[in-house]
Amino acid sequence: MIVGYSYAAENLCPSCTIKVMRASGITVQRGKPHEEAIRKAAEKLGIDVDDEHSYDSGDFPQPVTDQQCETELTELPDAEPGVCHAISDERCSGTNCNKWLKLGEKSPTxxxxxxxxxxxxxxxxxxxxxxxxxxxxxxxxxxxxxxxxxxxxxxATFPHDYTAVHAEGNPQRIVLMPTPQHDNDPCFYCGQSWEKHTFICTTCGTHVSADAPHGHEVQVKGQIKFREAKPPCPQSPSRTTPTDRTAF
The missing domain is CATH 1.10.8 (Helicase, Ruva Protein; domain 3)
Structure with missing residues (x-):
């Protein structure tokens, strides 16, 4: 299936191809499907579009099929050495277009x-x-x-709400626990253990590492100042979490 054209050193979607052809002085019939219109234009110029070796893409558009779209290998950060993630990266080079040729659409905003x-x-x-x-x-x-x-x-690259998933009895019943239940309890979102997350303090609003001590002096009406207890040791997550430390 033809998804675009190679023309004037660019890969273009059908619509942009026709625009560039007209801008180059080539007459292209209006109101026809792109493939038919471009083929008719080629016939008038004596070009056989079915034989790509008989003409140069700099002179007239050569069809690009979905199987011909190139692939760009992208290695994401922290990937295992030598492991790349392949994504189709053939896009239209037309002004303000940037459509994916295979998909026939732009990426979402x-x-x-x-x-x-x-x-x-x-x-x-x-x-x-x-x-x-x-x-x-x-x-x-x-x-x-x-x-x-x-x-x-x-x-995993951002501080976020810690949420572990636990099924109690019935596999269909999923209970979301806002705090870790045991060491190495995995996060529902990123899969990393809770020790690698941060929590946000509702008193000062700062992010605190899961295993870092954190406390505040608070004034309770009618009582003298006292220092609030520090959070429990990370090796004992089952102990009660201070009320001013909300999971994040």
Missing amino acids: EAGLTRWVRDDYELPQALAREIAKKLREWGLSHPEFITEDNVRRAA
Whole structure:
């Protein structure tokens, strides 16, 4: 299937190909499917579009099929040495176009990708926004090329709500625990152990490492000042968590 054309040292979608042809002085019939219109234009110029070796793409567009689209190998950060993630990276070079030739559409905006991450993986809006930014930074801008592993790895690069999943008895009953239940308890979002996460203090609003001591002096009406107890040792996560330390 023809998804675009190689013309004047650029790979273009059908619409942009016709625009460039007209700008170059080639007459292309209007109101016809792109393939038929371009073939008719070739016939008038004595060009056999079925024999790509008989003419140069600098003179007339040569068809690009979905099987001919090139692939760019992208190695994501922290990937195992030599392991690359392949994504189709053949896009239209037309002005303000940038459509994926195979998909025939543009990548969603950052807001659109955020919504997709949020809805498809059931993540909080704030975390989904950060993940979408990181994915685009890695060159992964379209859901067609994004895997669950990509999303989890992106999530692991940001402080986020710690949520472990535990099924109690009935496999269909999933209980979300906002705090870790035992050492190495994995995070539902990124799969890393809770010790690698941060928590946000509701008193000062700062991020605190999971295993870092943190406390505040608080004034209770009618009582003298006292120093609030420090959080429990990370090796004993089953102990009660201080009330001013909310999971994050």
